[in-house]
Amino acid sequence: MSIKSKIRAIKDFPKPGVMFRDFSTLFADPEGIKMILDSFKQKYSTREDIDLIVGIESRGFIVGSLIASVLNKGFVMIRKPGKLPGEVLSQSYDLEYGKASVEIHKDAFPSGSRILIVDDLIATGGTAIAAMSLVEQLEGIVTELAFIVDLPDLGGSKKITHDGYKIFYLTQFEGS
Numbered sequence: 001m002s003i004k005s006k007i008r009a010i011k012d013f014p015k016p017g018v019m020f021r022d023f024s025t026l027f028a029d030p031e032g033i034k035m036i037l038d039s040f041k042q043k044y045s046t047r048e049d050i051d052l053i054v055g056i057e058s059r060g061f062i063v064g065s066l067i068a069s070v071l072n073k074g075f076v077m078i079r080k081p082g083k084l085p086g087e088v089l090s091q092s093y094d095l096e097y098g099k100a101s102v103e104i105h106k107d108a109f110p111s112g113s114r115i116l117i118v119d120d121l122i123a124t125g126g127t128a129i130a131a132m133s134l135v136e137q138l139e140g141i142v143t144e145l146a147f148i149v150d151l152p153d154l155g156g157s158k159k160i161t162h163d164g165y166k167i168f169y170l171t172q173f174e175g176s
Helices: 030-042 060-070 126-137 156-162
Strands: 008-011 021-023 052-056 072-078 088-095 098-105 114-122 139-151 167-173
Touching: 008 156, 021 126, 030 052, 030 060, 030 139, 052 060, 052 126, 052 156, 060 072, 060 139, 072 098, 098 126, 114 126, 114 156, 126 139, 126 156, 139 156
Parallel strands: 052 072, 052 114, 114 139, 139 167
Antiparallel strands: 008 021, 088 098
16 A cells, blocks of 8 residues: 555545545554655655754644654744744745744754754645745755655645755645
């Protein structure tokens, strides 16, 4: 079985016309978690240009903390507004119908830290680009972005690679 086959598709959620990729089935499957970890460990275990893993709320916390554990790296959270207790930096980004923002602690890591940004999937890229901006505002170096799934038809991975950043994903759902 593939990772892709372990992700459930739910039509018309959260609104008509959307095909939601539900990762709960993947995360509930011990073999699915093992597949994720083995794939990311194979990709990143010999990389010397990663100091920390940064995960984007909320499923990026699951994936990112697992990757941090197998790579013996620290883990930093990028959260929705109002969820972090200390001084934060905030970055807004566009949604299909409005705006959203994410935050990171101002003291999340030392200047010059080399960062792997992790989330479950890349769609339009808004959240990932906001996360990159936060890391760079703290003078971190984005070495790469890693996802379980790329939805290439929504253009996020293309935006990121067009700007010169590296991206890695385990599988794609085209036409989604």
